[in-house]
């Protein structure tokens with residue numbers, strides 16, 4: 001029997017089986033089994049070359065599918081020891097138990113150094129601690145409250161476009177729409193009225209620079225010698241120069257106002273908060289280059305991740321008619337009680353809405369895998385971790401690990417209702433990482449996530465416009481092609 005979505009599109013049994021399989025990514029041509037690789041040095045060498053080749057197009061190919069049945073796997077490749085982790089205890093040990101034994105490492109440096117330079121995302125040790133203290137006020141409860149109205153307004157603007165698409169019987173380009181949504185929110189949250197007349201140009205520049213920064217040449221990722229061909233980044237450096245030419249004067253104007261003795265405005269935007277952030281211990285402000293680096297970093301770390309969570313999440317909801325109806329009914333009921341569209345506090349108070357966003361982040365974590373590099377000798381159970389060892393915590397596998405999750409491929413927001421959380425490992429769900437370096441922007445991401453669900457679902461019935469998207473691992477978990485979706489007014 002076919003499972004019909006509300007618009008009458010058939011979700012075929014094969015699609016349902018693919019959607020609900022425990023692993024998100026199953027390679028088209030699987031590598032030799034781990035047991036065979038462990039037995040033969042030659043096979044290991046050949047496989048490293050094969051993985052490098054495949055990984056250059058899709059980083060998910062670097063993760064051995066049999067890791068799903070293991071807690072971790074240790075390999076040596078390119079002169080490095082790499083431990084891939086599919087275990088919540090191991091993840092907790094590295095991220096929270098002994099974080100000072102690890103740094104972000106070479107990979108982060110490669111991805112971010114040319115564009116964003118040194119920032120909270122890439123620094124380590126005491127300099128990172130100090131920087132984190134300085135940027136945290138931009139994401140505290142007061143700052144998040146300050147952007148609530150911005151989020152609501154831009155979500156409404158996106159939904160207006162959906163209304164027009166629904167009336168015209170057109171599909172919406174979901175990838176485009178949520179990308180624009182996340183960019184518009186970030187632009188206004190950071191720069192409020194200072195965006196000038198050209199927010200679209202600046203948004204597009206930001207987008208291009210960030211997308212390029214997020215796809216470093218594979219030869220750099222694999223530490224290949226300088227003669228190995230690399231994609232040119234000249235164009236991206238040009239966009240960056242254009243962006244800097246816009247951003248620096250904006251920062252300078254705010255710095256000049258601070259120097260002239262002006263207090264932080266009553267309703268500061270995030271740039272104001274960074275300009276006025278003062279280290280309690282040293283009394284120092286961030287200098288202009290550091291503010292620039294932080295602004296670009298926060299855009300890079302926050303924009304694509306959030307947009308991807310909406311693209312994956314709304315697509316999945318479009319294929320889950322029953323769950324979608326239940327969520328829509330819960331949101332509509334709360335709307336009726338509130339007498340209008342839900343504000344963030346009211347949306348958060350409908351338990352199924354934040355639970356659904358958590359479930360989306362479990363199945364499709366935009367930061368699929370995060371890395372560390374050991375700087376001190378460490379040990380976890382019987383794994384000796386020498387300085388230099390790279391650890392890859394495969395969040396996407398932990399999130400579908402049957403040791404922590406029943407029917408891991410099934411989309412079930414109720415897992416995250418308070419009553420069903422008891423006894424779950426605290427590191428079984430880590431879409432935002434964990435420990436001291438947990439995502440600084442998670443409250444903003446959650447605010448956006450809950451608002452998108454709270455405003456979209458009671459008004460529109462979502463249905464798919466094509467087969468489920470295919471995952472592609474860059475630094476984030478992207479879809480191979482833009483995702484399209486059908487919307488109908490309720």
Ligand code: HEM
Nearest residue numbers: 121298301302305306367370431432433437439440441445
């Ligand atoms: C759904 C959206 C998001 C996801 C899934 C996500 C995920 C993550 C993860 C997993 C980390 C930890 C990385 C590690 O330990 O190596 C992280 C760190 C970070 N995120 Fe997010 N993030 C999201 C949204 C945001 C937003 C909206 C911002 C800011 C506007 C942001 C800014 C940052 C920064 C600056 C760090 C580095 C923190 C530090 O090292 O101290 N993220 N994020």
